Amino acid sequence: MHPIIKLVAQRLALGLLLLFAASILIFAGTSILPGDVAQQILGQSATPEALENLRRELGLNEPAVSRYFSWLGGVMQGDLGTALTNGRDIAESLGTRLSNTLFLAFWAAVIAVPLAITLGLLAVRYKDRWPDKVISAVTLTTISIPEFMIGYVLIFFLSIQLPQLINGMEFLSDGARNWMLSNLRFSSVALMNDSMTLIEKIKSITLPIMVLTLVVLAHMMRMTRAAILNVMQSAYIETAELKGLGMLKIIRKHAFPNAIAPIVNVVMINLAYLVVGVVVVEVVFAYPGMGQYLVDHVAKRDIPVVQACGLIFAAVYIGLNLVADIVSILANPRLRHPK
Amino acid sequence: MTDVLLKVRGLKIGATIFPPGEKSRDIEIVHGVDFDLAPGKVLGLIGESGAGKSTIGLASMAYGRGGVEITGGTVEVNGRDVLSSGMRDVRRLRGAEVTYVSQSAAASFNPAKQIMEQVTEAAIFQNKFSKKEAEDRAVELFRKLGLPDPENIGSRYPHQVSGGQLQRCMTALALCPQPDLVVFDEPTTALDVTTQIDVLAAIKEAIRDTGVAALYITHDLAVVAQVSDHIMVLQQGATVEYGTTDQIINAPKEDYTKALVSVRSIDHEEKQPTDNPVLRVENVTARYKGTDFDVLKNINVELHPGQTLAVVGESGSGKSTLARVITGLLPPSNGTITFDGRTLTPDLPTRPLDDLRELQMIYQMADTAMNPRQTVGTIIGRPLEFYFGLKGAEKQKRIQELLDEIELGEGFQDRYPAELSGGQKQRVCIARALAAKPKLIICDEVTSALDPLVADGILKLLLNLQKIEDVAYLFITHDLATVRAIADSIAVMFQGEVVRYGPKSQVLAPPFDDYTDLLLSSVPEMKLGWLEDVIANRKMESAGN
Numbered sequence: 001m002h003p004i005i006k007l008v009a010q011r012l013a014l015g016l017l018l019l020f021a022a023s024i025l026i027f028a029g030t031s032i033l034p035g036d037v038a039q040q041i042l043g044q045s046a047t048p049e050a051l052e053n054l055r056r057e058l059g060l061n062e063p064a065v066s067r068y069f070s071w072l073g074g075v076m077q078g079d080l081g082t083a084l085t086n087g088r089d090i091a092e093s094l095g096t097r098l099s100n101t102l103f104l105a106f107w108a109a110v111i112a113v114p115l116a117i118t119l120g121l122l123a124v125r126y127k128d129r130w131p132d133k134v135i136s137a138v139t140l141t142t143i144s145i146p147e148f149m150i151g152y153v154l155i156f157f158l159s160i161q162l163p164q165l166i167n168g169m170e171f172l173s174d175g176a177r178n179w180m181l182s183n184l185r186f187s188s189v190a191l192m193n194d195s196m197t198l199i200e201k202i203k204s205i206t207l208p209i210m211v212l213t214l215v216v217l218a219h220m221m222r223m224t225r226a227a228i229l230n231v232m233q234s235a236y237i238e239t240a241e242l243k244g245l246g247m248l249k250i251i252r253k254h255a256f257p258n259a260i261a262p263i264v265n266v267v268m269i270n271l272a273y274l275v276v277g278v279v280v281v282e283v284v285f286a287y288p289g290m291g292q293y294l295v296d297h298v299a300k301r302d303i304p305v306v307q308a309c310g311l312i313f314a315a316v317y318i319g320l321n322l323v324a325d326i327v328s329i330l331a332n333p334r335l336r337h338p339k
Numbered sequence: 340m341t342d343v344l345l346k347v348r349g350l351k352i353g354a355t356i357f358p359p360g361e362k363s364r365d366i367e368i369v370h371g372v373d374f375d376l377a378p379g380k381v382l383g384l385i386g387e388s389g390a391g392k393s394t395i396g397l398a399s400m401a402y403g404r405g406g407v408e409i410t411g412g413t414v415e416v417n418g419r420d421v422l423s424s425g426m427r428d429v430r431r432l433r434g435a436e437v438t439y440v441s442q443s444a445a446a447s448f449n450p451a452k453q454i455m456e457q458v459t460e461a462a463i464f465q466n467k468f469s470k471k472e473a474e475d476r477a478v479e480l481f482r483k484l485g486l487p488d489p490e491n492i493g494s495r496y497p498h499q500v501s502g503g504q505l506q507r508c509m510t511a512l513a514l515c516p517q518p519d520l521v522v523f524d525e526p527t528t529a530l531d532v533t534t535q536i537d538v539l540a541a542i543k544e545a546i547r548d549t550g551v552a553a554l555y556i557t558h559d560l561a562v563v564a565q566v567s568d569h570i571m572v573l574q575q576g577a578t579v580e581y582g583t584t585d586q587i588i589n590a591p592k593e594d595y596t597k598a599l600v601s602v603r604s605i606d607h608e609e610k611q612p613t614d615n616p617v618l619r620v621e622n623v624t625a626r627y628k629g630t631d632f633d634v635l636k637n638i639n640v641e642l643h644p645g646q647t648l649a650v651v652g653e654s655g656s657g658k659s660t661l662a663r664v665i666t667g668l669l670p671p672s673n674g675t676i677t678f679d680g681r682t683l684t685p686d687l688p689t690r691p692l693d694d695l696r697e698l699q700m701i702y703q704m705a706d707t708a709m710n711p712r713q714t715v716g717t718i719i720g721r722p723l724e725f726y727f728g729l730k731g732a733e734k735q736k737r738i739q740e741l742l743d744e745i746e747l748g749e750g751f752q753d754r755y756p757a758e759l760s761g762g763q764k765q766r767v768c769i770a771r772a773l774a775a776k777p778k779l780i781i782c783d784e785v786t787s788a789l790d791p792l793v794a795d796g797i798l799k800l801l802l803n804l805q806k807i808e809d810v811a812y813l814f815i816t817h818d819l820a821t822v823r824a825i826a827d828s829i830a831v832m833f834q835g836e837v838v839r840y841g842p843k844s845q846v847l848a849p850p851f852d853d854y855t856d857l858l859l860s861s862v863p864e865m866k867l868g869w870l871e872d873v874i875a876n877r878k879m880e881s882a883g884n
Contacts, residue, residue: 235446239512242400243434243461257451333451333496 101289120224139218268324351411383567387790434461455493503534561863623674652832705764
């Protein structure tokens with residue numbers, strides 16, 4: 001068998017094992033959460049009999065192990081259970097939320113990943129000169145500011161100040177001003193519904209995309225820079241220089257292919273963050289994604305929802321890192337082309 | 340075409356160094372070098388490490404490696420001064436008019452790209468040839484350089500071909516754009532002797548057939564004598580002597596050149612074996628964990644007190660593995676090792692302290708074998724404490740004795756390894772081994788990383804110490820000249836087996852087995868036409884078979 005197939009199969013098996021372990025942790029973690037769902041649903045004035053009845057109905061009296069396996073069995077068949085608080089099917093409500101979160105993460109990634117890698121390449125090209133320093137300073141600043149802060153600052157300037165500024169531009173004709181007002185409109189609330197067109201949707205999430213991009217940019221850019229600088233020490237870079245190749249061409253053709261593995265790793269970690277870590281941004285922009293859904297139901301002690309969200313986040317995280325692992329394996333010419 | 344291809348006048352090269360604990364300062368490493376090179380001629384640049392040979396070679400491409408900078412003089416290629424040209428013109432020169440072959444092709448090829456793409460890259464990028472033309476040229480060069488399967492070898496990745504093959508690919512890379520000048524920077528130094536001779540012959544033939552001029556940089560005078568028309572001897576960044584190859588080899592004028600030509604002045608008379616060998620290796624077979632082949636196959640050798648057994652072989656022959664088995668780092672799967680009359684336990688942790696003490700080791704890279712943050716005194720003092728419990732004045736006295744033995748003065752005690760030269764570092768390692776009062780020292784390629792004259796000094800020291808301390812050496816080396824200089828008995832290893840073993844006088848005398856013959860005849864000799872003779876002999880033999 002080709003060694004790559006073996007390695008990839010190993011990684012896949014490991015990923016599944018990890019996911020299984022994560023499911024146990026999630027279940028155990030949510031089981032020891034303080035508070036009683038029955039109490040939460042029925043309120044403080046409920047009688048002990050009513051509470052007992054509800055607990056039996058919800059299966060809360062069963063031993064933890066059997067509850068775990070019946071939950072896992074359901075999950076395997078795509079049944080995430082029903083929400084305790086409103087009795088709705090979790091899989092259904094989660095579906096739209098997840099697709100919204102993925103939509104936001106996707107567009108943030110489409111902008112952030114190429115931007116970060118390009119900036120990383122430029123930083124290497126102009127190492128220790130002003131473009132490198134400016135790129136480093138700006139990205140480090142944005143990663144150091146809490147993301148809700150970036151969110152509110154962007155809302156303040158782009159949603160509130162910008163329209164006033166445009167209105168104040170008396171030297172422009174009314175038509176131009178109106179055109180600018182309608183096209184440079186940054187909504188502070190990221191609405192999302194099925195009747196919107198793709199363009200409308202993207203426009204609606206412009207600000208969250210910007211926030212997320214600023215947050216993940218620095219990490220990816222700095223890792224790209226470090227990985228490529230590391231490769232630039234190699235003797236084969238000297239060979240390329242002595243062929244008369246230009247610096248950018250050397251970086252692109254000779255250094256980058258050998259720096260793919262570390263770059264892909266950091267990109268995947270950031271993509272995972274875009275999906276898993278968007279809770280704060282979704283709250284700031286009232287975006288109907290997974291993060292908000294999770295936060296709402298943690299507050300209500302709705303354990304099945306929390307478990308389902310946790311499991312999906314774990315799957316996304318493990319899945320993306322698995323992709324990073326596999327790409328790293330494929331990027332290694334020694335593994336791809338054995339002797 | 341001008342009659343001078345490369346004209347170098349008053350070339351000065353400087354570098355900024357950063358000594359530990361001191362301010363950085365600028366030093367000059369090449370102090371005004373002049374030479375001319377006519378089209379189609381080969382000039383050998385020779386000297387020891389630090390002589391500035393590579394730096395001068397790269398200066399012809401207006402390139403300074405690391406922090407190196409060209410500070411003065413002129414370098415003209417085809418009548419144009421390359422040092423005063425802008426970056427654009429320099430880039431048009433590199434890879435088109437002047438190309439470069441480095442010492443380590445394995446490091447100089449991009450691991451992520453196919454060989455063909457890298458070999459043709461400069462020719463295509465510099466608009467010398469179309470992709471098709473360049474690839475045809477590359478295949479032609481692969482064939483000329485004697486590479487197997489020249490049609491398809493280009494589609495392989497660098498890790499898929501051997502070191503010697505990759506070095507030839509590097510030569511093809513340099514010749515593909517049809518340059519006027521190729522800078523060969525120690526192109527065969529990293530290769531085994533039997534591989535070196537083939538690569539050397541291939542390079543020489545390629546130079547002759549393409550009519551390209553070359554700067555051939557090496558520390559090995561015998562090698563450069565085979566390929567160059569003229570030789571320039573360099574020492575510490577200055578020219579010592581310049582002349583035709585014939586004159587430099589056969590009638591050197593300067594003392595330094597004479598010393599280079601006549602290294603290996605050691606004469607060592609073979610000692611007779613005794614009744615009680617200090618080391619006896621019997622039927623030893625070993626393999627590394629997780630592999631399914633034996634790296635050592637049924638090894639039987641003996642070493643007598645106060646004598647030297649040289650283990651000779653090329654990389655991968657198992658000679659260092661033998662050292663690992665004897666020291667207990669790799670327990671053998673079969674066989675026994677008797678040391679000073681007692682059987683050694685197979686693995687290191689179970690050996691008593693005295694076994695550890697009496698069996699010491701010296702390594703190839705003295706640099707990495709010493710803790711850079713310890714002084715010479717601490718390094719030598721450690722075994723004195725560990726094995727003999729020496730302290731205070733007693734320890735100091737012994738350290739001083741050892742320093743005297745290795746011919747280093749008092750001042751060295753407080754120095755750090757970084758403040759020593761390569762030869763001095765190796766001497767400290769020898770003193771550390773001697774401090775344990777061993778009966779046997781395993782020397783693993785201890786002179787391979789050193790310049791010939793320095794290596795000579797180390798060998799003399801080792802022989803001298805052997806007389807005084809009556810210590811036996813198991814001397815692992817790939818260098819047959821070293822073997823001649825110091826061995827009493829010799830074991831020739833090939834693919835994990837001892838193919839020839841006995842007293843030096845017998846091993847080095849005909850009739851030879853095939854491998855020993857190949858090995859001995861591959862060692863470059865310092866005479867003109869040696870390469871042609873050997874190749875012609877081999878062709879005749881293979882025709883005879």
